[in-house]
Amino acid sequence: MGFFPSKGTRRLGLLSVFFALGSFVWGYNIGIIATLYVNSGWSKALHKPNAAQKGLITAIYYLGTWISYVFLSHPLSDRLGRRYAALIGTIVSCIGGAVQTGAGGKTGYAMMIIGRIISGLGNAVISTAVPLYQSEIAPARRRGGVVVLNHIGMVSGLAVAFWVGYAVSHWAGKTGFDEGWRLSVAIQFIPALFFVIGLPFVPDTPRWLLEKNRTEEAQKALIFLRGAEDSPEAIEPELQEIKANVEFHNSITEASWYVLFTDGDLRARLWRGALLQFMAQMCGATAIKYYLPTVFLALGLSKDLSLMASGIESTLKICCTIVEMLIIDKLGRKKTLLLGCVVMSVAMIINGALPLAYPNNKNHASDYACIVFIFFFSFGYSVGFGPNAWVYGTEIFPTYIRAKGINICASAGAIGSIVVGQFFPVGIQNIGSKTYFIFFAIxxxxxxxxxxxxxxxxxxxxEEMDGLFGKLIGGEGDMEHGGEGRGGNKAQDDGDEVERQAVEAGKR
Structure with missing residues (x-):
């Protein structure tokens, strides 16, 4: 039986995969819009929007996410818990999807804009509640890989959206022309329904429960998560350390958002997390996610091949992100981030230079090289910024301020997405491939x-992040040398000892 995962590991995996279903809804909502931009039926229903109008449809979504990150998402996560915040976010996202599905007639463009804002409000809640939940149930040694499942869910949603867009593009006749794109948008309701139905049946995170002084429930949740029903005493060291950390932070300050700006230690975490999210969107990822079929069309592919290539690219992203899940806790966050930036830089400079050297699709080899390096860009993003911006942001803040911290950081990413979403189609229209040089420089x-x-x-x-980032516990950690700070006992350090004890007790 030693070859099989322990009970706690199985439960951790299943819960993390289930929450990735919420990220799937978020990713599908993003991906399906990219297919609509090359769909003739959608274009007719919205009276043939131009490049600037398409840019607004993209960017306005991130206005919704920014509003939600700043004003809605963190209060929901703090007051209702991570799972019910995710539930509300999913419902709101589906309302936005319904408005987009019904867009048409004289108010079609306005409906699309309103629907995108509403979806942004909901998806912002999902995009923070899911990785928060995953990070708070995972032992330290596995946390990076567990939170990467959030990004795997998102890119899986992207991939399925592109394949659905490809499928409905083959729906012939007037019905397919008028209703195919509407069906593609509405399909997001299926995974959303399963996610909403399942959320009330999963436990809240022990850290959030302790934050709410629900100690008995926190103990039961941790016993369940570590599979320690046969030896409940095995989770006590981890439970006590989490409890001590929560009490320590509650004793020094109230969980108000402004402490993130007034406290030097928290400010050091905040600007790093926020800048990371901003860079993760400004690197070119938003452009590739939303305009990939359009980019492939510009490189000489037909609409059919553009959608197919987009589906293949997004499917490969899943594989690349799985690779990241396997290496992130071995190589670390920083090395994989730097690796991703190197790959993306090379991809962007080639996509900027080759069309200038061989304009107007005169050299097919040049066009195909650009397509190949777009795939390389996706690999770089999938092992770098894509998952790491969320992993890093969810793990650096203490429990009492974590939801507020990650939401403010994510709002910086929303600002980056607004900028890129609006300027990319206009940039391509006016300065062409030189737009990619901007991403290279970033x-x-x-x-x-x-x-x-x-x-x-x-x-x-x-709990050890306090030592890494300094002064809250006396500045014992050295930031540049990765100081350990306040130690922490072995059970909390990786969670595996708790599972081992539980398994051994079960055998006895």
Whole structure:
């Protein structure tokens, strides 16, 4: 039986995969819009929007996410818990999807804009509640890989959206022309329904329960998560350390958002998390996610091949992100971030230079090389910014301020997405492939910033981040040398000892 995962490991895996279903809804909502931009039926229903109008449809979604990150998402996560926040976010996202599905007639464009804002409000809640939940139930040694499942869910949603867009493009006749794109948008309701039905049956995170002084429920949740029903005493060291950390932070300050700006230690975490999210969107990822079929069309592919290539690219992203899940807790956050930036920089400079050297699709080899390097860009993003921006952000903040911290960080990403979503189609229309040189410069700048100012957080417990970032517990940790700070006992350090004890007790 030693070859099989322990009970706690199985439960951790199943819960993390289930929550990735919420990220799937988020990713599908993003991906399906990219297919609509090359759909003739959608274009007719919205009276043939131009490049600037398409840019607004993209960017306005992130206005919704920004509003939600700042004003809605963190109060929901703090007051209702991570799972019910995710439930409300999913319902709101589906309302936005319903408005988009019904867009048409004289008010079609306005309906699409309103629907995108509403979806942004809901998806922002999902995009923070899911990784928060995953990070708080995972032992330190596995936390990176567990939170990467959030990104796997998102890119899986992207991939399925592109394949659905490809499928409905083959729906012939007037019905397919008028209703195919509506069906493709509405399909998001299926995974959303399963997610909403399942959420009330999963436990809240022990950290959030302790934050709400629900100690008995926290103990039961941790016993369940670690599979320690046969030896409940095995989880006590981990439970007590989490409890002590929560009590320590509650004793020094109230969980008000402004402490993130007034407290030097928290401010050091906040600007790093926020800048990471901002760089993750400004690197070119938003452009590729939303305009990939359009980019492939510009490189000489037919509409059919553009949608197919987009589906293949998004499917490969899943595989790349699985690779990241396997290596992130071995190589660390910083190395994989830097690796991703190097790959993306190379991809962007080639996509900027080749169309200038061989304009107007005169050299097919040049066009195909650009397509190949777009795939390389996706690999770089999938092992770098894509998952790491969320992993890093969810693990650096203490429990009492974590939801607020990650939401403010995510709001910085929303600002980056608004900028890129609006300027990319206009940039391509006016300066062509030179637009990619901007992304190249941003990726190079990002590498320099991360080398100088970002400490490695691999293997640290959520409680040990205090030592890494300094003064709250006396500045014992050295940021540049990855100081351990306040130690933490072995049970909390990786959670595996708890599972081992539980398994041994079961055998006895």
């Amino acid at each position: 990726n190079v700048a990002s590498m320099i910033i991360m080398i100088i100012w970002y400490p490695e957080t691999k293997g640290k417990t959520l």
